[in-house]
Amino acid sequence: MDAFNNLLLTLDSFLGSSAWFPFVLLGVGLFFTIYLGFPQIRYFRRAWQVLGQGREKQDQKGDTSHFEALSTALSGTVGTGNIGGVGLAIFLGGPAALFWMWMTAFFGMATKMVEVTLSHQYRETAEDGTIAGGPMYVMEKRLNMRWLAVLFAIATVLSSFGTGNLPQVNNIAISVESSFGIEPMITGAVLAVLLGLVIVGGIKRIAKVTSTLVPSMAVLYLIGAFAVIIPNYANIIPSFVAVFSDAFTGSAAVGGFLGATFAYAFNRGVNRGLFSNEAGQGSAPIAHASARGHEPVSEGLVSLLEPFIDTIIICTLTGLVILSSNVWTEKHQTSFQAADLALIEGRYDDSLEADRQALFGWLNIGNQTEVSSFSGDLTVVDGRVLDTQDVTIIHARSVAEDVLFEQNGTPYNGTVTVADGQLTDSSIQLSGQSLIHSAALTTVAFGYGLLGGAGQVIVSFSLVLFAFSTAIAWSYYGDRAITFLLGAKWVMPYRMVYCGAFFLASFTDTTIVWNFAAVTIVLMTLPNLFATFLLRKEVKSLVANYNKTPGESDKTS
Template sequence: MQAINHYLLTLDGFLGSAAWFPWVLLGVGLFFTLYLGFPQIRYFGRAWSIVRGKHDHSKMAGDTSHFQALSTALSGTVGTGNIGGVGLAIFLGGPAALFWMWMTAFLGMTTKFVEVTLSHKYREKTDDGTMAGGPMYFMDKALNMKWLAVIFALATIVSSFGTGNMPQVNNIAVSMEATFGIAPVVTGAVLSILLALVILGGISRIAKVTATLVPFMSVLYVIGALAVIIYNLDNLASSFVSVFADAFTGSAATGGFLGATFAYAFNRGVNRGLFSNEAGQGSAPIAHAAARADEPVSEGMVSILEPFIDTIIVCTLTGMVILSSGVWTEKHHNTFQTADVEYVQGHYSDAIDVDKSELFHYLTGQESRVQAYNGVIVIRDGEAVNQDFTLIAARSVAEEVRYTVKGFPFTGNLEIAQGKPLDLDVTIEGRSLLHSAELTTKAFTRGYFGEYGQYVVSIGLLLFAFSTAIAWSYYGDRAVTYLFGSRWILTYRVFYVAGFMIAAVADTTIVWNLAAVSIVLMTLPNLFGILLLSKEMKDTVAGYWSTSPDVEHEGSKGQTPAE
């Protein structure tokens, strides 16, 4: 597992975590925002009216309504990225990461408008009578780049596991075990059966389920978040200030948090923003391609709402819960995941400024005198005898560390190579920072609901993540349909359910790293494709305003297209 995790981190270093990737993602969004005249602002009101069915006409081709398509796409985006992803972004980049999530969402509203419009325009009816669309179709039919379409479709299949499947059930299983004591294997088994029952019904059943789940889970989560934010209202203003104050400087060390550079906050914020709202990834266009609409631009407008709801609203609520509660800088007792553990030579304390600075440089890849530990740790009755090392757990100095095997205190030698323990049967626990869903869960206990607040996260995470897995199964089977035909859909669904079950008991850090890699493998071909079709996109929007019957009707009332 360590070897797999190392390979994924290396690959991610050239892709999503590379310095160039956030600039490419934001750059494409900024280009279309300026090129199309800020459509995320001008068409925002009309998008809501389209979702309500105000501009629908009879006999429109498609499998779902505008609202069902939006719900399916939202169920694919509102998931662990809003709960665990925000927690991971703040854990890595501090409050500043939230600012760059906002910027990703604002520009992403335009990117999604473009990719959905083009995908809907070039959709087609498959041999089983359902609609199929997505970036692979405009790459093939508009750009005549079959090779690029194949790359995107293959990446979509991989990403359906790395983004929509494995991280979702993994976070559910961790949360259910922490909150209710339910074994991950039980959670995985039950949810795998439910997932199979839903996705075997195709897009019609998927759309109906997500249209029911999305509103309910959103209301539940908002109530739970407000219970924490209002309880910590005195800290809310300073939390907002820290987001903006640190946006261009990085976050200083606070409590157990050892600090983050601007580059790290920027990269993690954009990266987690993409994971949350998927703007530019090319996934949501697959859901919107099934919507009943004769005008591709109208469906593109509906998609503008997704990053707004997903990131500007839901992620902001999560971020303010974490920041205002203060838990992100505090150490809490937990069992350390192997991928989060690193031993370094010598004794360091986060109560000493010099030590904090050296550890900060080490963790952010800068020059530092800190070196990885190599040697043997002698352990007696669960406690280390020699003290010639410092244990870094979850990017913080671990405290009150205990070593156990199957719940009993461990006695013996633990060999450490390049900072990593070699005996994975030894469980290491103690006090450290938290990240991902565990951090968000802890933050929700600091409100009016007290310890019961963790149930809001657990139930919300269950609904969010499960609905995301449902939506992504559809994205994957549309990619399979494009590549191999509809006869292979059932085979794909079987593997999808199996992957869902396996991921429930996998290492969460490895799962998140797989997700980070697979996202980029979809995003880059998609961004390249929509840039090549920028002129066609502008002409398509202009044609919509000049020929759509309901637009002409509005014009007779003296309204402008932007209204």
């Protein structure tokens, strides 16, 4: 698993974590924002009007209503990105990361409008009678680029696991175990069965379930979030100040958090913003292509609401919960994960400024520091490393404290071999005090409010609903990609594999899951952004024609 994780990290360093990718993603959104005259502002009110116009004509082409299509797409985006993703972004980049998540959402509203409009324009009827659409159909039918369409469809299948499946159930299992003590394997087994019962019914059953789940889970989450924000109201303004003041400078060290450079906060914020709202990834157009109606731009307008709801509203609430409670700077008792663990030579104390600076450079800049990985043997007595050993244990980008070595559930005694900062014996488990991230961070933060422990129950239940609905939506994206690649007969085998992976991921290393997600997201996004940019003139023409008779277009869409 370590070798696989290292491969994912290498791929990610050239893709999502590269210096150029955030500029490409934001650049396309910025281009369409200017090219179409700030559609996220000009059409914001009309988008709500189209959504609220009532039932579409049943004889129009499509499988779902505007609202059902929006709910399905939202269920695909409102998931662990809003709970675990925000927690991971702030953990990595500090408050500044939230600012760049906002920017990704704002410009992403224009990108999403464009990609959905095109996919609705070039959708078709599959051999089983259902509507099939998405960027792969645009690439093949309009651009005559079958090779690009196949590449995107394969990436969509991979991303259905990397985005919609593995991280969703993984975060559910962690949160449920933290709140209720239920073993991850049990959680995974139960939810895998439920998932299978839903997705076997196809898009119509999926749309019915998600259109019920999305509003309910949003209300529940709002209640839990405000229960934390209200008693910590004195920290709200300082939190916003930190978000904006750190946006172009990076986040300073606070508590156990060792700081982040501007480049790191920018990259992580944009990357997590993409994972949260998926604007530019090409996933939501697959859901919106199923909507009844003949006017592609109307469906595009409905879709621009997604990044607003998903990131600017829900992710902001999550961010305020984490920042106002200050939980992100505190160390908590946790089990250490191998992918987050490193042993370094020498003794470092994060209360000392010189040590903080050295560790900051090692974490954020790389080799431009005197910090080096530890290699050698450690003597452990009753689960504790002897004080005479000159080593510091780093977990979750923080100096770990009160570390306990265990084997088979009991304190370890003997010699532990370390090679290049990693334990060579995977049977030895470590636990102690360190920073936490992802869903675990958000779950703990929800306990710092009026509801106390009940707040953690709310976020755990919300996470189950958010993540489960995301897995449902992404199963549809994957089966449309399979339909495009291999035909409708391969959809059922895909669904079976999808449910099996959902179970297995419930007890897999969290960091590996997130790294796989980071790679698969970009493999979808790059070909989709390329195709949408090539068709910029066509989109502008569609929008111009729509503007000539917007009232009539809306009524019949």
